[in-house]
Amino acid sequence: MKFKFENWLDEYKSRKIKPEDLADIIKPGVGIYIGSGCSEPTVLTSILADEKYKENFRDCQIYHFFSLSEQKFFDEKFPTRFRHNTLSIIGSSLLRDAVNEGRSDFTPIRSAELPRLIRNHKFNIDVAILQVSPPDRNGFCSLGINVDVNRAIVDVAKIIIAQINPCMPITMGNSFIKFDEIDYFYFQENPLLEYKLPEPDEYTDQICKYITRLVENESTLNLGIGRICSALPNYLLDKKDLAIYSEFMIDSLIPLIENGVVTCEKNTYPHCMTSFALGTKKSYDFYHNNPFIEFHSTDFITNIENIARNNKMVSVYSAMTVDLIGQVSNELKSRLYIGIGGEADFMRGTTLSHNGKSIIALPSITNDGKSRIVPLLSTQPVEVPAFDVQYVITEYGIAYLHGKSLRERILQMIGVAHPKFRKWLLDAAKEYNFVYKDQKIPETQDGIVVIYPDIEWIFKTKKGIDILFRPVKLTDERMYQELYYSLSESDRLLRFFKPQKFFPHEQTQETILVDYQTKMVIVGIVGSEETSQRIVASGAYYLNPKTNLADISVTVHPDYRGQGIAKHLVKKLMEFAQEKGFRGICGDVMVNNLPMINVLKNLGYRVKFIPEGSSLYFEILFDTQDEKYLKNGNKNIKENKK
Numbered sequence: 001m002k003f004k005f006e007n008w009l010d011e012y013k014s015r016k017i018k019p020e021d022l023a024d025i026i027k028p029g030v031g032i033y034i035g036s037g038c039s040e041p042t043v044l045t046s047i048l049a050d051e052k053y054k055e056n057f058r059d060c061q062i063y064h065f066f067s068l069s070e071q072k073f074f075d076e077k078f079p080t081r082f083r084h085n086t087l088s089i090i091g092s093s094l095l096r097d098a099v100n101e102g103r104s105d106f107t108p109i110r111s112a113e114l115p116r117l118i119r120n121h122k123f124n125i126d127v128a129i130l131q132v133s134p135p136d137r138n139g140f141c142s143l144g145i146n147v148d149v150n151r152a153i154v155d156v157a158k159i160i161i162a163q164i165n166p167c168m169p170i171t172m173g174n175s176f177i178k179f180d181e182i183d184y185f186y187f188q189e190n191p192l193l194e195y196k197l198p199e200p201d202e203y204t205d206q207i208c209k210y211i212t213r214l215v216e217n218e219s220t221l222n223l224g225i226g227r228i229c230s231a232l233p234n235y236l237l238d239k240k241d242l243a244i245y246s247e248f249m250i251d252s253l254i255p256l257i258e259n260g261v262v263t264c265e266k267n268t269y270p271h272c273m274t275s276f277a278l279g280t281k282k283s284y285d286f287y288h289n290n291p292f293i294e295f296h297s298t299d300f301i302t303n304i305e306n307i308a309r310n311n312k313m314v315s316v317y318s319a320m321t322v323d324l325i326g327q328v329s330n331e332l333k334s335r336l337y338i339g340i341g342g343e344a345d346f347m348r349g350t351t352l353s354h355n356g357k358s359i360i361a362l363p364s365i366t367n368d369g370k371s372r373i374v375p376l377l378s379t380q381p382v383e384v385p386a387f388d389v390q391y392v393i394t395e396y397g398i399a400y401l402h403g404k405s406l407r408e409r410i411l412q413m414i415g416v417a418h419p420k421f422r423k424w425l426l427d428a429a430k431e432y433n434f435v436y437k438d439q440k441i442p443e444t445q446d447g448i449v450v451i452y453p454d455i456e457w458i459f460k461t462k463k464g465i466d467i468l469f470r471p472v473k474l475t476d477e478r479m480y481q482e483l484y485y486s487l488s489e490s491d492r493l494l495r496f497f498k499p500q501k502f503f504p505h506e507q508t509q510e511t512i513l514v515d516y517q518t519k520m521v522i523v524g525i526v527g528s529e530e531t532s533q534r535i536v537a538s539g540a541y542y543l544n545p546k547t548n549l550a551d552i553s554v555t556v557h558p559d560y561r562g563q564g565i566a567k568h569l570v571k572k573l574m575e576f577a578q579e580k581g582f583r584g585i586c587g588d589v590m591v592n593n594l595p596m597i598n599v600l601k602n603l604g605y606r607v608k609f610i611p612e613g614s615s616l617y618f619e620i621l622f623d624t625q626d627e628k629y630l631k632n633g634n635k636n637i638k639e640n641k642k
Contacts, residue, residue: 003139003179009187017184022047023056025161025184030126033153036065037276038193039146041131041163044186045071061085063123065114065149068193111247111342112302115152128157133168135179143175144168145277145284151297159183167192169287173294195278197230197251203363204228206395208235211316214357214391215239218266220310222246222346223253224317228361232316236261243267245310247301247342249277249293254286268309275301302342307349313356315346323377324410324429326386326401328360347388357390364394364418371421373413375428392416397452400529407435411475414441419449436505440513441474450515461563465526467536469572472512472521479535480523481508486557494593495555497615518543520576524565536560539569541577541585548583549619554596567599584621591616
C-alpha cells in the first residue's frame with residue numbers, strides 16, 4: 001500500500017499513542033528491548049522506570065545494548081520482580097552499580113555476535129521501544145545515530161513502538177525502517193540524549209603525541225572511548241587522506257572531516273563507516289542526510305574480515321590494566337566496569353589489515369597512584385589477548401610487542417611502566433622465569449630508576465639512506481650483539497684494542513645499561529618495527545668524574561661506512577656532553593685507524609693527541625682552544641706515521 005505522506009499524522013492516527021499507554025500495550029512477563037545509547041526514547045522509557053507502573057510490567061525482562069540515561073530499569077526492593085539485562089556496561093553509572101550489586105543482569109558478549117543471536121531468538125524480544133526520524137515521502141523512517149543492534153531488533157520484535165522525533169537525524173547506510181513496520185508511535189520533538197567527551201588529564205597530551213607518531217598518512221581510524229581516544233583527533237589535523245571505519249563516531253572526529261583530513265580516498269570503503277554515534281546536537285546535525293557517513297549494524301562494522309579490508313587500520317583503545325605480556329583488561333579486580341563490545345574483534349581485524357596497528361593507550365598509574373601495568377592478570381577478565389596487541393603506550397613511551405618473545409615483551413612493558421614500579425615488575429618477571437636472573441634496568445648511582453629520554457632524529461647518509469638515531473634501550477641487546485658480530489677481526493681490533501671473539505649477554509647488557517646522564521649510548525637503526533630492524537651504528541660516552549671528560553667510542557657497520565655516520569655520531573655525542581656541562585671529550589684510537597683520526601681532525605675543534613704505544617689518546621676541550629693543542633696534535637700524528 002502506498003504511503004500517505006501528506007498529513008501522515010492524521011492518516012495513521014489509529015497507531016498513535018501516549019507514553020502512558022505502554023502500561024496497557026506491554027503485558028507482564030514479556031521481553032522488552034530499549035533503543036541503545038543516545039537513541040533511547042526517554043519519554044517512553046520513563047514510563048518503564050516509573051514506580052507507578054512497575055506492577056504493569058511485572059516479571060518483564062528489559063534488554064539494552066548499552067544505556068546512557070539514568071533511568072532505573074530495575075527494582076531497588078524486589079530485584080527479581082522487574083529485571084534488566086544489559087549487554088554492555090558502558091554509560092550509565094546507575095546501571096553499572098546495579099550490575100555490581102546484583103540488581104541487574106549483564107550478558108558479556110561481542111558486538112559482532114549480537115545481531116545473529118537476536119535473529120536466532122537467543123533473546124526473547126517481544127517488544128522493541130525505539131526512536132526514529134519522521135517518515136519520508138516513500139514511507140521510510142531512519143534509525144538515525146544508532147543502527148548497531150537496533151537493525152536486528154527491527155527484524156525480530158513482535159511489537160515495535162517508536163517515538164518519532166524530528167530531532168533524530170536521517171542517516172545513510174543500512175539505517176532505514178518502513179513506517180508500516182511500526183505498530184505504535186508517539187510523536188514528539190525533544191532533544192536526543194547527548195554524550196559529552198571527557199576532559200583530558202595530565203597524561204593525555206604526551207600519550208596522544210606518542211600515538212600520533214604511529215598514525216601514517218592514509219591510515220584508517222577506529223577509536224575507543226575515554227580521555228585519550230577523545231583527544232587524539234585534535235593531534236591528527238596535519239595528517240593526509242585519513243579514513244574512518246569505527247565502531248562509533250565521536251564529536252572530535254568531525255573536524256578531521258570538515259578540514260579535509262579525512263577523505264577516505266585511499267581506503268577500501270569510500271565513506272566513513274560506523275555503527276552508532278556518541279555526541280551532541282551539533283554532531284547530530286552534521287550526520288543528518290550526510291552521504292559521506294554510513295551507519296551499519298554491528299555484525300557488519302565489527303566483522304573481522306570487513307575490518308581487515310581497511311588500509312593501514314589503526315585501532316586505539318584505552319584499558320584499565322595491561323600485564324607484562326600484553327594481556328588487556330577493562331575491568332577492576334572486584335568490579336565489572338565496561339564489558340566486551342567490539343574491541344576484541346577490532347584489535348584482531350586491525351592486526352590482519354595491511355600495515356595495521358593495534359594500540360592500547362593508558363596512563364601508567366591510577367588516580368590513587370597504583371600501577372596500571374601489572375605482572376600477570378589473574379583475577380581480572382582478559383578482554384584482549386596478548387597476541388592481538390601490537391603497541392602499548394603510556395606517558396613514558398611506546399612498547400612494541402608484536403612478534404616479540406616473552407622476555408622482549410616484558411622489557412618493553414617495564415620500559416613504559418611508571419619508574420617507581422619497574423623494579424617490582426622486574427622482580428616479578430624473574431620469579432616467573434620470564435627474563436634473565438641477572439637482568440637489570442637502568443638506574444642512577446643512587447639506585448633510582450631512570451626515565452628513558454624522548455629523543456630521536458633522522459640522519460640521511462651520503463647515499464640517501466635514512467637512519468633513525470635514538471638512545472639505546474634494554475630491548476636493543478640482541479641487535480647490539482649483532483652489530484658487534486658483523487665486525488671483521490681487524491675491525492674488532494680497532495674498536496676493542498684486542499681480537500675479541502664473543503659478545504655475551506653479560507657483557508652486552510653492561511654496555512647498554514646506561515643512565516643517559518653520565519653514561520650514554522646512541523644507536524642508529526635502519527628498517528621498521530613492523531618489518532626488521534638492525535642497528536648499523538653506535539656511539540657512546542662514559543663520564544670520568546675526576547676529569548669531567550666524556551670518553552667516547554663509535555662503531556659503524558661495515559656496509560654503512562664512508563657515508564658520514566661516524567662524524568655525525570661524534571658531533572652528536574659532543575652536543576650531549578656540552579648540554580650536560582662536561583669539560584670535553586676524550587678517548588683512544590689506534591694509530592692505524594686513519595678514518596677515525598680524520599673524523600676527529602675535521603670536527604672544527606682543536607684536538608690534542610698523545611701517543612700511547614700503538615694507540616693515540618685524544619682530547620677535545622669545549623672551553624679551552626689553546627693553539628698549542630693543535631700544534632702538538634699535528635706533531636704527534638706526524639711522528640706516529642713515521
